[in-house]
Amino acid sequence: MEEKILENNEQDIAIKITGLKKRYRLGTIGGGTLVGDIQSWWARVRHKEDPNSKIGSKQYSKHETFMALDGIDLTVKKGEKLGIIGHNGAGKSTLLKLLSRVTGPTEGEICLDGRISSMLEVGTGFNGELTGRENIYLNGAILGMSKAEVDRKMDSIIEFSEVRQFIDTPVKRYSSGMYVKLAFSVAAHLDSEILIMDEVLAVGDMNFQKKCLDKMSQVSEDEVRTILYVSHNMNTIRQLCDRCIVLDHGKIIFNGDVEEAIAIYLKADPHHVDAPKIDYNQIPRVKWLKDPPIRTVSAEFVGKEDIKFTREEKMRILLKWETDRDVENVHLRVEMLKHDKTPIGSYIMENIFSGKKGDKGHIEFIIDNSNFVGGKYRMIYSFFVNDEFGNSMEVDSVFGLNFEITSYDSNLVWVPRYWGNLKFDNFEIIDK
Amino acid sequence: MEKKWTAVIRPKRKLLDLNLKEVWKYKDLIWLFARRDIATRYKQTVLGPLWFIIQPLMSSVIYTIAFGTIAGTAPGNVPSYLFYLIGTVSWGLFSGCLSATSNTFVGNAGIFGKVYFPRLVTPISTLLTQTFNFLIQFGIYLIMSLILYLTGGTFHITWIAAMTPILMLELALLGLGCGIIISSLTTKYRDLQILVGFGVSLVMYLSPVVYFVAEVENPVLHTLLMINPVTPIIEMFRYGWLGAGTGVVEWGYWGISWGITIILLFIGIIIFNKIEKNFMDTV
Numbered sequence: 001m002e003e004k005i006l007e008n009n010e011q012d013i014a015i016k017i018t019g020l021k022k023r024y025r026l027g028t029i030g031g032g033t034l035v036g037d038i039q040s041w042w043a044r045v046r047h048k049e050d051p052n053s054k055i056g057s058k059q060y061s062k063h064e065t066f067m068a069l070d071g072i073d074l075t076v077k078k079g080e081k082l083g084i085i086g087h088n089g090a091g092k093s094t095l096l097k098l099l100s101r102v103t104g105p106t107e108g109e110i111c112l113d114g115r116i117s118s119m120l121e122v123g124t125g126f127n128g129e130l131t132g133r134e135n136i137y138l139n140g141a142i143l144g145m146s147k148a149e150v151d152r153k154m155d156s157i158i159e160f161s162e163v164r165q166f167i168d169t170p171v172k173r174y175s176s177g178m179y180v181k182l183a184f185s186v187a188a189h190l191d192s193e194i195l196i197m198d199e200v201l202a203v204g205d206m207n208f209q210k211k212c213l214d215k216m217s218q219v220s221e222d223e224v225r226t227i228l229y230v231s232h233n234m235n236t237i238r239q240l241c242d243r244c245i246v247l248d249h250g251k252i253i254f255n256g257d258v259e260e261a262i263a264i265y266l267k268a269d270p271h272h273v274d275a276p277k278i279d280y281n282q283i284p285r286v287k288w289l290k291d292p293p294i295r296t297v298s299a300e301f302v303g304k305e306d307i308k309f310t311r312e313e314k315m316r317i318l319l320k321w322e323t324d325r326d327v328e329n330v331h332l333r334v335e336m337l338k339h340d341k342t343p344i345g346s347y348i349m350e351n352i353f354s355g356k357k358g359d360k361g362h363i364e365f366i367i368d369n370s371n372f373v374g375g376k377y378r379m380i381y382s383f384f385v386n387d388e389f390g391n392s393m394e395v396d397s398v399f400g401l402n403f404e405i406t407s408y409d410s411n412l413v414w415v416p417r418y419w420g421n422l423k424f425d426n427f428e429i430i431d432k
Numbered sequence: 433m434e435k436k437w438t439a440v441i442r443p444k445r446k447l448l449d450l451n452l453k454e455v456w457k458y459k460d461l462i463w464l465f466a467r468r469d470i471a472t473r474y475k476q477t478v479l480g481p482l483w484f485i486i487q488p489l490m491s492s493v494i495y496t497i498a499f500g501t502i503a504g505t506a507p508g509n510v511p512s513y514l515f516y517l518i519g520t521v522s523w524g525l526f527s528g529c530l531s532a533t534s535n536t537f538v539g540n541a542g543i544f545g546k547v548y549f550p551r552l553v554t555p556i557s558t559l560l561t562q563t564f565n566f567l568i569q570f571g572i573y574l575i576m577s578l579i580l581y582l583t584g585g586t587f588h589i590t591w592i593a594a595m596t597p598i599l600m601l602e603l604a605l606l607g608l609g610c611g612i613i614i615s616s617l618t619t620k621y622r623d624l625q626i627l628v629g630f631g632v633s634l635v636m637y638l639s640p641v642v643y644f645v646a647e648v649e650n651p652v653l654h655t656l657l658m659i660n661p662v663t664p665i666i667e668m669f670r671y672g673w674l675g676a677g678t679g680v681v682e683w684g685y686w687g688i689s690w691g692i693t694i695i696l697l698f699i700g701i702i703i704f705n706k707i708e709k710n711f712m713d714t715v
Contacts, residue, residue: 010435024713035623097712101441101548104709110441124546129472138468141461142547 012077013113014194014226015099020072020108022094022250023065068094070250072108078193079224083237083258085265086247092230095247096196099228114193114226117143123183128172132163132182135171139186153189160215161185162208181208188215198230234262234340266340274402276301292396293325294383299401302364307403311374315367315403319381320360321353327395328354330383332363339376339402344421371422372405373414379403443709450705455550465557470564484565485572488524492517495642505643510674511585514577519641521573522603522669525566526662527632529607532558534614534628537711544712551708552701555612559604566600577673588675592668599665599672602693606661609696616700616707640666645680658682661689661696 069091076082086092097103099110100118125142126135136157140150150157158164161182163174171179229240237244237258244261246254254264277300301307302316309315319332330353336344353361379400384392414423455462474480495516499505506512533555537544540554577587618624636642639662648654657663664686670679 013435037621098441101439102545103712105441105443107443111435111437112439112441113435114438116439118547125543127468127472129475130468134468134471138464141458141464142543142549144458144549147460147464 013075013111014078014080015074015076015113015228016111017072017074018109020069020074020095020098020110021067021106022069022091022098022103023106024068025065067250069098069105072250072252074245074252074255076226076228078113078226080243081227081229081241083241083244083261084228084230084247085232085234085237085244085261087265089249090247091250092247093198094250096198096228096230100196112194115144115191116194116196117187117190117192118196118198122187123179126171126179126183129170131170132161132167132174133158135182136186139183143187143190144192145190149191157185157189160188160211184208184212188212193224194226194228196228196230232341234265235342237262262340274307276304276307276401278398278401280398291324293327294321294323294330294396296321296381296383296396296398297360299381299398301401301403307401308406309369309403310406311370311372313369315369316364317367317401318362318364320362321383321396323355323357323359323361326356327385330354330385330395331392333380333382333384334367334400335380335382337378337380338421339378341378344377369403369405371424373416373421373423374405375416375421376402376404377421450701451550455552455556458549458553461549462553462557462560465554466560466564469557469561484568488517488520488569489572489576492520495520499642505647507644507647507677509677510587511580514573514580514585514587514674515644515670515678516642517573517576518670518673519666521566521569522599522666523636523639523641523662524569525562525600526603526607526665527636528562528565529559529604530611530614531628531632532562533608533611534618535625536612536615537619537707538615538622538625541712552704555608555615555704558611559608562607563600563604573673587673587678590672590675592672592681595668595672599669602690603662603665605697606665606693609693609698609700612700612704613696616703616711619707619711635662639663640679644670644678646677658685659688661692664689 072091072095084092084095096118098105099112099116101116123139125139127138130138133154136154137147137150140153141147145153158167161167161178161184163178163182166174166178171182174182227240229237231237241258243256244254244258245252246261246265254261277298279298280296297320299317299319302318329351332349332352333346334349335346338344347367349363349365352363355361379402380397381400382394382397384394387393474483477483479486492513496506496513500512500516506515536551536554536558544551577585581587614624614628638657639660640657645654645657645663645667648657664682667679668681668686671681672679
């Protein structure tokens with residue numbers, strides 16, 4: 001009897017991953033040129049120093065490796081919608097790459113029941129010279145559909161894409177919106193039992209996004225489709241998933257309830273500092289800000305020991321910075337976000353600073369928080385300048401102070417999830 | 433009862449785990465890739481598909497002038513234009529397959545990095561494209577030979593001409609074998625890509641494209657030339673379509689040529705198969 005149950009359970013499984021590992025080599029892979037590799041090899045044979053290694057640099061030997069995935073065990077049932085969250089470098093993309101077979105595992109095994117398709121590849125293989133119709137055939141075949149299958153769905157794909165008028169025009173004449181719609185329509189018509197999505201819903205216009213979401217959920221209800229969804233957007237994870245795993249350093253650190261997973265993910269955030277003062281000297285910047293002309297030095301709530309505020313209180317913030325290069329007409333944007341990084345709104349202070357290399361600057365401002373409803377928030381401080389073409393260019397951007405609003409009108413129920421996090425005042429009622 | 437999985441992904445260990453069945457499943461894709469390459473190659477060019485035939489026609493004119501008239505490498509008993517044209521056309525099939533497949537991994541990294549299909553699909557479809565090019569060019573050769581025959585040119589078509597499909601197949605497979613070996617190595621060493629560019633045109637002079645083997649009197653050089661697997665094929669091609677004196681048929685060397693072809697193809701597929709899984713990590 002017990003054996004029978006086990007057997008049934010096994011039949012319900014769409015994905016079974018056991019002991020999955022993926023190792024990447026650190027440092028440069030090979031010399032890149034055949035001559036370089038032969039030189040290095042010849043040097044090793046003679047026990048001489050490698051002529052291609054940088055002088056004084058720590059040599060990465062062949063054995064210095066990095067485990068992008070370090071022993072993943074995971075079972076996903078048919079029809080389940082699993083969210084995958086984790087910080088950059090946690091191994092999400094590697095896991096998806098292994099599942100979609102773009103690269104192979106180092107150790108371990110993945111068993112799949114059903115066709116798998118990943119929405120990483122929307123529009124893959126589209127050729128500008130070919131017409132929309134020809135591209136549907138090509139893209140469909142790349143995604144694993146046979147010609148007969150595409151034939152059968154052609155009409156429905158064209159209908160869905162909303163570009164019927166231009167279907168026999170080369171896609172290089174399409175607008176980018178039309179291009180994406182067509183690509184999406186092909187992907188949305190895949191009959192694969194397992195679907196991998198990686199924040200794809202960030203493309204296309206809002207109406208079309210909704211249409212895609214509806215189409216996908218419709219498919220999954222009457223056809224039992226398993227969905228793996230990777231995102232940084234906690235709201236979509238909440239809407240789409242019924243289970244969630246948190247990845248950290250190549251391991252699954254949590255597997256279960258969605259809300260709990262999101263809480264764990266947010267706690268593991270390196271920028272999550274619940275202190276009334278932040279010293280930015282220790283905090284590394286994102287890659288594209290490696291050499292900013294302005295460096296934020298510190299941010300603090302003046303006269304506060306913690307980050308809790310009532311709605312009646314006002315937040316007084318002191319921001320200090322130094323310049324590494326001459327800058328002119330720097331603007332400051334204070335962005336307000338919910339604790340899960342959903343943006344709420346921003347305030348822009350124009351022309352707060354111009355200075356020479358080595359100058360120090362500061363700004364002190366007061367925020368009236370009577371409009372915030374209770375909850376946790378975070379800020380981003382972005383210094384930016386306008387270039388000669390009028391584009392704004394960020395010169396430094398840091399995660400700012402977090403704050404918590406502790407009280408709100410006790411006689412009024414407020415549901416932030418549906419109503420938002422701002423409570424407007426002063427709507428003037430002129431007739432009742 | 434053991435559960436039947438649609439796919440099991442594990443580190444590939446077996447050397448000969450080729451999974452040709454899966455390649456067959458993607459036959460529509462092979463066909464579509466080939467059609468795409470043919471259809472888009474000469475889009476937005478003035479002469480369009482005419483380029484397919486202009487290339488061999490023009491190079492044969494140049495060879496006729498440079499090698500035929502000045503150096504005198506063509507045999508006297510046939511129209512030298514036809515002699516160079518058939519050499520160019522058959523060499524074109526080999527070099528086309530080689531150059532096009534040698535770029536498989538690097539050139540398709542964009543697609544390969546996003547979606548899985550058996551990677552062997554790409555070189556196979558390249559083979560189809562090149563064969564298509566060859567057939568058009570060969571058609572041009574037939575038209576030219578008809579024109580020259582009607583205007584008094586002399587040549588003899590022998591029974592070896594009936595072997596054209598086998599010879600074609602061998603040229604294509606040989607090009608494919610060399611090409612996929614190079615494509616596998618270029619994922620790590622980009623040098624080879626540069627080498628292919630001028631290497632192919634150099635190897636052409638080691639093959640009897642603008643001359644014929646019977647012309648070479650030094651016996652060592654003769655043997656070395658015949659061991660080049662391309663040589664017996666082109667020589668037989670010419671013997672078939674232009675008659676004795678323009679090429680030699682030596683069955684022993686042809687056997688060696690087939691042997692080399694199969695070994696290269698086999699090595700190529702094994703290396704390709706080994707590389708395809710993890711090449712995205714190094715490309």
